[in-house]
Amino acid sequence: MKVRSLVWRGQASTLEKRFRGEIQRGEAMGTARAKVSHEYWDEKIECISQDALHKMRTLKMQQHLRYTYQNSPFYKRFLDEARIRPEEITTLEEFSNRVPLLSRDQLIRDQLEKPPFGDLMAVGIKEIRRIYSSPGPLMMPFSKSDMDDYINTTANGLHICGARRGDIVDIAYSYQWELAGTMLDDGFRRLGCAVIPGGPGMGKTHIHIMKYLGVNVVRAFPSFAMKLTDIAKRMGINPRRDLKVRLLIIGGETYPDELKANLAEEFGAEVRAMYGGAETGFVASECSVGGGMHCFSPSIVEIIDPITRDHVAAGQPGEIVTTDLSRKGLPLIRYRTGDITAGVNAEPCPCGRTSPRLGKIIGRSDSSFWVKGVLLTPNVVKEVLQKHRGVGSFQIIVSRDQFMDNLMIKVEFNNQMSQEGVREAILDDLRAVTRLRAEISLVAMGSLEKKPVGIDLRQAVRSRH
Helix, strand or coil, X not given: CEECCXXXXXXXXXXXXXXXXXXXXXXXXXXXXXXXXXXXXXXXXXXXXXXXXXHHHHHHHHHHHHHXXXXXXXXXXXXXXXXXXXXXXXXXXXXXXXXXXXCHHHHHHHHHHCCCCCCCCCCCHHHEEEEEEECCCEEEEXXXXXXHHHHHHHHHHHHHHCCCCCCEEEECCCCCCCHHHHHHHHHHHHHCCXXXXXXXXXXXXXXHHHHHHCCCEEEECHHHHHHHHHHHHHCCCCHXXXXXXXXXXXXXXXXXXXXXXHHHHHHCCEEEEEEEECCCEEEEECCCCCCCEEECCCEEEEEECXXXXXXXCCCCCEEEEEEECCCCCCCCCCEEEEEEECCEECCCCCCCCCCCEECCEEEECCCCEEECCEEECHHHHHHHHCCCCCEEEEEEEXXXXXXXXXXXXXXXXXXXXXXXXXXXXXXXXXXXXXXXXXXXXXXXXXCCCCCCCEEECCCCCCCCC
């Protein structure tokens, strides 16, 4: 199944100008439109007909393939090895059926072989304006045009969720290293919101500031948002009565269904979901109707079976694959996110937007985990442990206690060696690489040999995915 959704922001692109007449004739083509114009960040694009959208995306895909082939040594080699010439790919169906998939491991391997950015980079270093880093390590360089497109896309997603000019926003995301904090900050400010760069932790400070300033929008991990309700109550503050939060935008973690309802009840606020990743930027956002998250970004979004790599049937769960058609610095074509969605709702949405709605994220297709918004992979843990003498196999266990993620790593250790300082040393090295706190449990050598490398106890995702 192919999910066809594309939103263009900022000044009109050549493609948009070319099809502007067709967009304006949307009513004759069956385009859905709502009467309240402030509902949309860009009504002409968000309510565009599927036919016009398909044509726009096809042309943009053709341009993007030619650009990456000409400017990225990695993609020239990648497509040559697949015996594909960009000009041969003339339809979205050919694109999805012929162009190879790209994995995170391939990105990391490319950068390790040719540091710091590998052969994927398609611009010179003078064009780069911001560099993010995620565990792996994986460096993500962004050009000026990349940043502008990403900020517009983020603003579009926040607008879909319900943020508006004049809102006072508390962003409880990290501003260090990874994309989310600064991109959300830029996106909210482009909407015309007043932004508080709150960051993670310091729950009491968040509550004090929220009450003092009358914060009405909060962007947070769902677990941290729930923690804030407990902190507020211990401070003698009733979140629903004493705070002015009208909108909570959550993302970055899997969460049980009841958590969203609990947050809405505790704050007396709307709770909307937003999906994205460190490599992909923000991809989809939930409107006031619900029923999934509208795919709003300038991307081709596909849902595949992670085992067969075939597209899944409509409405079925599968792995999300994205292609950002605007990205120039480090292009990612048919990128496997590893995130499993519950499915895609392609039915028309009463909000008037024509893009399909992505279901909630229910798990991972690989052995990695989202922990407090950080993607933790077994390879990263292995590389940290290899620096320490006397250790063997390991096991990652992720659990949840009252909506908060807990991370434990069991490590085989030679009991004939001194354990003094070993836990602390492993913990320090792990935190330096992953930016996560963990409990380290040293166990007997050989006790983990036949056990799975990772266990996620937070929710039961029962499928072959």
